Amino acid sequence: MMNISVIGAGTMGNGIAHVFAQNGFTVNLIDVNAGQLEKAIQTIQKNFDRQIAKGSATEEQKKNALDHLTTFTDMAQGVKDAELIVEAATENIDLKLNIFKQLDSLAPAHAVLATNTSSISITRIAAVTKRASQVIGMHFMNPVPVMKLVEIINGYATSQTVTDTIVALSKQLGKVPCVVNDYPGFIANRILMPMINEAVYSLYEGIAGVNEIDTIMKLGMAHPMGPLQLADFIGLDTCHAILNVLFEGFGNPKYAPCPLLTNMVTAGYLGVKTGEGFYKYSKDSKDLIVSERFR
Ligand code: NAD
Secondary structure, eight states: OOEEEEEOOSHHHHHHHHHHHHTTOEEEEEOSOHHHHHHHHHHHHHHHHHHHHHTSSOHHHHHHHHHTEEEESOHHHHHTTOSEEEEOOOSOHHHHHHHHHHHHHHSOTTOEEEEOOSSSOHHHHHHTSSOGGGEEEEEEOSSTTTOOEEEEEEOTTOOHHHHHHHHHHHHHTTOEEEEEEOSTTTTHHHHHHHHHHHHHHHHHTTSSOHHHHHHHHHHHHOOSSOHHHHHHHHOHHHHHHHHHHHHHHHTOGGGSOOHHHHHHHHHTOOBGGGTBSSEEEETTEEEEEEOGGGO
8 A cells, every 4th residue: 555654743744644544555644743743643543533433433444544654753764665745744935845855855756745735835845846747735624534625736847647646546535636726825725715804804894793794604605614713713823824825926915914814913813722813712611702802
């Protein structure tokens, strides 16, 4: 079975390792932080237990998956036999360019180098390697074991053979692949982020409150979550950074982040991860409570 290396064992990396291991692939999970690797294995075990309880995985699958999963802090060791590498390290361009330069010299010449980036240009990442035709975007959604979509992004130089391989592989994972071209925000964030920004603008301009905006989009458009709640979940800093990628990439002011979003990010109100964004979050309650600032 194919040998896969996953770089980065955070939120996305542990999920990506989980789905590959669950589907019988040999997985090398690599992180610079040994603590993150330990945490990732615990998360994978917990997520398997949840799947087993729901009947979507078996004890045997869990055991097989964990037997096929090895962790590494040394990238050279972790990628030396890889046929596919999926990079899911922190969203930082210099960090990713550096990782891809290293991968190009450490990974076997035939290996495909994929990135799970949400917003960085695949073409730019590919350009630091000597194998641009073998570099591709493989954009999983959070939480990876649950979400069906894989947005596959062709860089300017990605070969059709590599795209076909990644499409087939995504299907083997039980996912639904959609192939798009490499322009700012790809498709998912190109459409999602302006919607979130427009929701923030509607609040900023006093057209409606947090509850009204989210309820209209939930009940009116059958979205499972309103755009402001979704922004809190994604992280307002992440939304802000992706809007700036669209703004700079297209040079079009329609993508400029709303000044309210900029203020919230600057002040550290980043949503779920800091306990407050458009809503206030507490460990004691699962109720959705609008932040006092917007009442
Ligand atoms: P995260 O912060 O949870 O995890 C990143 C991990 O990368 C950390 O464990 C960190 O120690 C590790 N890392 C940093 N530098 C490294 C290096 N040089 N080598 C190996 N590991 C390194 O981040 P995340 O949310 O899992 O995001 C990872 C990638 O996935 C980003 O590119 C992000 O844009 C993308 N993404 C995130 C989401 C999401 O909802 N969180 C969704 C889709 C795509």
